[in-house]
Amino acid sequence: MSVTAIIAGAGRLPGLLVKALRANDAPVMVAAIAGTGAEDPGGVAFMPFHVERMAVLFDELTNRDVTRVVFAGGMSRPALDPALLDPGTAALLPRILPALQQGDDGLLRAVIEIFEDRGFEVMGAADIAPALCPGEGVLTQSAPSEQDQADADRAATILSTLGPLDLGQGAVVAQGLCLAIETLPGTDAMLKFAADYPRRPDPNGARGVFVKAPKPGQDLRVDMPVIGPATVAAAVKAGLAGIAFQAGGVMMLEQAETVAAADAAGLFLWSRAL
Structure with missing residues (x-):
């Protein structure tokens, strides 16, 4: 069965989405963005990651049968550390760096496109928990x-x-x-x-x-x-x-x-x- 991954930042929203998905018996995991203060909601797989290693994240999500991702929680613009970059993520920099110079909407559109290009369906939090x-x-x-x-x-x-x-x-x-x-x-x-x-x-x-x-x-x-x-x-x-x-x-x-x-x-x- 396909798994939904919550790309998690700070706050309660990631945990609320985990609860909503588990209530429907939908397999879910949390990929927590390092440095955001994302918390482990408990009861599901919890995997911290650095944005500088996004390509490694994609491989890990694929290995865990993830087909859908949901972004949730507070996230600030990352200050990229070149020492952490893996070759696959370095290849994405021509797309990432210009997006960092845009407003929030422009940056997030670029992130969505990168995830979609890797074959993941990007869902909205409201699609998972419309009662919110x-x-x-x-x-x-x-x-x-x-x-x-x-x-x-x-x-x-x-x-x-x-x-x-x-x-x-x-x-x-x-x-x-x-x-x-x-x-x-x-x-x-x-x-x-x-x-x-x-x-x-x-x-x-x-x-x-x-x-x-x-x-x-x-x-x-x-x-x-x-x-x-x-x-x-x-x-x-x-x-x-x-x-x-x-x-x-x-x-x-x-x-x-x-x-x-x-x-x-x-x-x-x-x-x-x-």
Whole structure:
């Protein structure tokens, strides 16, 4: 029987996917990217690897009857160590190095193509565990006001405009003004910036909305946007009224905990069409 390999970075998502696959009696293993902090979920084969030895990884996956791979978890751009390169991976450098100079989407597309060229089917995390993507609706006791909805619309417009430039997946808008956009440092850095800039034109007006969505045309098999309890905590520190995100295009980890944290803070979580 063919095996699914989870190419794992940091966080809980790899373990959740292992659990989902095992619930369906699907054979699974974890190939953990060295240096990301990927954790062994237990109960399945766990194989750390260096990106400088990707060709060796391909051979090992083939020997283990892997036909499908799923990328999951937090991953930073690797600083390649020439001393670790094997000849097969060195031959891939003309494809890898230019991709490292692109945005996240360009880099990940190149990685997908390399895996597919070696005969692996690249799946998305949402294909394995679709329940991680909430459907449309307000998930919390608090709901967005008319001004919050207008701010969310404004943030969505900003994201759709910047998307072709392969920038980030998030923006913060308050009272119609863009306070922050997500760039290479990521969501946490963006929300920290918003927290460090607490001023609003009307101190008694709308507090602002963080909108999270994939880039237009983004391949959702890798780097699908994710929110969770830590996102709620960061939004609270930034003084925002809520978080809006694209229904079907953003995963919510630890859903019960995330909603409970938002309710406790009086924050809204709004899964909406963007």
